Amino acid sequence: MIDICVNFLNRQLQADPEMVLSRAEESGVEGLVLCSTDLAMVAANIALCELLGAAKNLQYRTTAGVHPHDASTWDQHSHAQLIKLANNPLVCAIGECGLDFNRNYSTQEEQIRAFQGQIEVAIEVNKPLFVHDRESQGQVLSMLTRPNLPPAVIHCFTGSEDDLRGYLEAGFYIGITGWICDKKRGEDLRTMVKQIPLDKLLVETDAPFLRPQNAPSDFASKHGIAAKWKKRNEPALLAWVVEEVAQHRQESVAQIAQATSNNAKQLFGF
Ligand SMILES: [Zn+2]
Numbered sequence: 442m443i444d445i446c447v448n449f450l451n452r453q454l455q456a457d458p459e460m461v462l463s464r465a466e467e468s469g470v471e472g473l474v475l476c477s478t479d480l481a482m483v484a485a486n487i488a489l490c491e492l493l494g495a496a497k498n499l500q501y502r503t504t505a506g507v508h509p510h511d512a513s514t515w516d517q518h519s520h521a522q523l524i525k526l527a528n529n530p531l532v533c534a535i536g537e538c539g540l541d542f543n544r545n546y547s548t549q550e551e552q553i554r555a556f557q558g559q560i561e562v563a564i565e566v567n568k569p570l571f572v573h574d575r576e577s578q579g580q581v582l583s584m585l586t587r588p589n590l591p592p593a594v595i596h597c598f599t600g601s602e603d604d605l606r607g608y609l610e611a612g613f614y615i616g617i618t619g620w621i622c623d624k625k626r627g628e629d630l631r632t633m634v635k636q637i638p639l640d641k642l643l644v645e646t647d648a649p650f651l652r653p654q655n656a657p658s659d660f661a662s663k664h665g666i667a668a669k670w671k672k673r674n675e676p677a678l679l680a681w682v683v684e685e686v687a688q689h690r691q692e693s694v695a696q697i698a699q700a701t702s703n704n705a706k707q708l709f710g711f
Contacts, residue, residue: 442683442698443472443705444676445616446537446571446596446645450475450485453649453673457666462499464664465676471702472500472711473676476537476571476647478508480519483526490531500711502533504571506562507555509540512547515555520562527566533709535563536571537596540584543575556584563591569708571596572613574604582607592708597647598630605633609641614708616643619653619674622685635690643708644682644701649673653681 444465448454454461465473475486486503494501505526507515527535538559540552547555563570570593574581582604585593594614598605608615615637621630646653652674657663660678661671680694687697705711 442470442644442679443474443702443711444470444646444648444679445474445594445643445705445709446476446618446647447473447676448476448478448648448650449473449489450482451649453670454675456670460664460666461675461677462493466498468677468680469698470499470676470679472502472705474533474705474709475501475503477504477506478537479511479514480505480507480522480526483532487526487529487531494531502531502709502711504534504536505529505532506536506538506559506571508537509552509556509573510544510546512552512555515551515558519555520558523559523562524566527562527568532568534569534571534594535559535566537573538570539573540577540581541573541575542577553580553584556581560584560587560590564589567591569593573597574600579604579607582611585611585613594643594708596645597651599626601629602633605636609637614641614643614704616645617682617686618645618647619651619678619682621689622653622655622681624654631685631689634686639692639696639700640704642686642697642701643704644679644686644697646674646676646679646682648675648678653678653685655685656681
């Protein structure tokens, strides 16, 4: 399995980073994409990929970009800075970038400008786009509808059936998180997940967020994780996302693990 979204620098995972990675390996995770949410984080994640990758237990890549929450930091220097970072071979995608009209931590105008800038960078360096879309009402898709666009993944897909249809028609990959395991919020996603072609499916934890609700509640105590972090998500819990996806597609766990791993390798060059 490959976890295509880990917020590894988050302090919840930095409480015991070596153990987080060794549990991931034990659980069958082969590779991780470390997600960057602003340009300062990209350099830190590249350094981590070099350091951790040298041990050769797991493979690491990172994204390079500015999250819609941080879009207000996108200025006239960002384009050139991002191009420079994005040319590093450990950078596998531009993002996460996109629009989040649910939270609006940056203004919608700022979000659109930063996303536009990052789409241009992705085209220029010809690397995939790692996209966040929360309640953009079709605006993410319309901004991505343009010639010469590299492949794109809609990470942590939580949209409507219309959104899904639009993204699949555009040929985009769809990333599924533990949102699908959420008894209430995941209902729509559980019925839609079988519409995603197997060769467009990716799985992710978005750790330390979105802990899969079907994961065992004694996971933390069994692994000696501090009680303070027992509700956090980590890459070792990716198997529970895969299990939920397999169940609702009526396919085997092995099939989903294999296909999503192959897709991630092909898309991100692991
Ligand atoms: Zn996101």
